[in-house]
Amino acid sequence: MTSELLSGNESVARGAWEAGARVGVGYPGTPSTQALEVFARMDDVYAEWAPNEKVALEVAAGVSMGGARSLVTMKHVGVNVAADPLLTLAYTGVGGGLVVFVADDPGMHSSQNEQDSRNWGPFARIPVLEPSDSAEALAFTRAAFELSERFDTPVLVRATTRISHSKGVVELDGERVVPESGDYVKDACKWVMMPAMARARRLAVDARVAALSSFAEECVFNRAELRDPSVGIVTSGVCYEYVREALPDASVFKVGLSFPLPAEALARFADSVERLAVVEEAEEYLLGGLLRLGLAVDRIDLPGTGELSPALIARALGAEAAPVRDRVEGLPPRPPLMCPGCPHRGAYHALRKAKAIVTGDIGCYTLGALAPLASMDSCVCMGAGVGMAHGMRLAGVGDDRPVVAVIGDSTFAHSGLPALANLAYNGSDATVCILDNRITAMTGHQENPVSGCTLQGRPTVEMDLEGVCRAMGVKRVRTLDPHAIDDAIAAVREEVAAKELSVIIFRAPCALLIREKEQPYAVDEDTCTACGVCISIGCPAISRLEDGRARIDITLCVGCADCVKVCRFSAIDLTGPACDIGGV
């Protein structure tokens, strides 16, 4: 038997592969992304990035209707996008097993909210499995395919950051077994959800939940561990491991199938302990379930947001805190930042020059909201910026300062397309900037419809962004290189002045995709006037000396020359023997 150290994401991929999933489809999103990336590299599978989570789930629905097994992956907010098909696939049920892997992000390491995906269980009435470590991520994902077919339902496998991005020892003894997929048989009562058919399927959903509820009582993924009866803790996911660490003697009910909950097993557990408590992150999902079962729960004092930890749990149940060293006070925070050479920098510089109000979006370019660029005014969810620019104009904003939306290429393909169609259709005069760096950068460089390459490395068409915008009826469409700073400033000035909708496509590859660095630059300290313009573009290679003059760290500079172009005193020049001055 071989064992390996695998992350939760890698284990999910392996579980799906062992279960014979033939297709994997998803949209990237931290902390879920590697699950599909790893699956895509396995033998004998097909995998693709969809432009968004709704499309991903719909592709999988087709695979399922066609009789084969498929894995769908996304982060927690992705389920909002996929909710429309999900809540009706709960009615149709499946053909081949359909498993949706969703990774939540309590504490919001890389997310805009903290929603708890377990709630989709009771809302959609579909089973939810919650692994506690990598080994369970493999086993639960594998079993999810069986459950999906046995109970004729999509199944959600829910992880959190500390499952997805933690590694643990996993035994790899499972073989891949691909079930025969039957021929497609037309069945309108199952797959055509018109009202008459949907009403019948709605009853099938209830029957399925009842069957799942009795299955939950015997499901091996739920387990009562009876130790010291003075306290019994109901918990799930990574919190189970925290509880075991913090309180090794406590009795624990480990919930593995979080919907539907095993009512009788939980009641028996409650009876066998003197005090019943719940430990969970994000929302009070388990607590609500226990209260609905009429069990008396002792509310313990745990934070309602952010991540838990063994010490937090131990303290909430009365343990003393370990001695801790003093903090070093006054440390500067270290927010994430745009890389040296990032093409987004030039676009933001131009927008700032135009004093634009910028309705933004999600991606690396969201970092333009932070100092010193501080040039983005909103970020809500993927695709939101384009509609919001239109809305700001409707509210009467923008007669003295222009309203501009920014959106990345991946985000534009994800949900910017219908938003832009709306602006064209309804005659908005806003300006939309597509920051096209050819890739989905924030989540670690996943291919997307503009990249010209698929997840499994096949060359493919590149979406013609200019053509798409024109086809929607946008008359003013122009494309430029954001590193051409003066052109960018001029273009933004012209387009915001136009009394109609315009799109500027800023196109230059992500700096991390460029392997060969250009020669670094240096600041001539005699010419530098300490005006601060180069500092204001927020390049991590440039710092402000005590006297206000600038200095370039040549180990970080990639030679993009954006700073050279914004300097009005020609104080920045190539390094080298002739101009080896100032820079360090």
Added chain:
Amino acid sequence: MADPTTTVMLAGVGGQGTILAADVLAKTARAAGFDVKLSEVHGMAQRGGSVDTVVRFGDRVHAPITDHGHADHLVAFEVTEAARQLPFLKPGGRLLVNSRVIDPMPVLIGDLPRTDGVEEALVEEGVVFIDAEELACEAGSPRSANIVLLGALSTGLPFPRGVWAGVIERRVPPATVEANLRAFDLGRRACGEEGECLL
């Protein structure tokens, strides 16, 4: 009850190679026969933010993360990050710090001053400073500073050098294996078992 699990925290700045170092450490612990868990941060923070990675090993490891006052070793790839994560280090724990400062954006642009006295505060906590970049250059690969720090850490961990070397060989790009092994040994020589600086 003595905690039978050993906890190592690797702290640094996104892009410094903490994730690779943690992976090598975890695989070495596994190859030496321990149960292991590792937790790392991907996503936003990797773009130049603070990143901390935790590796824990023992007979049976439960939590992949740790708490203030519970890490046996804190290996910081950068001075400010050492100070930021210091509360995680147990009293009596081992503190190894790369003597390099990377200013965060608020300092680069002059919005906030560099904090005074950080090095001194670390000295009071019993730090061993290691010039990992310089040793990495000496080893022949400037990018091997993370492996230098693992070498320094290794003197306080119960894994034979050969197990480390086997994992490093499999984990780094083939062309850089020799430089990385040299980097590991230079780090090892820089730090005695008691955590004293030998250079």
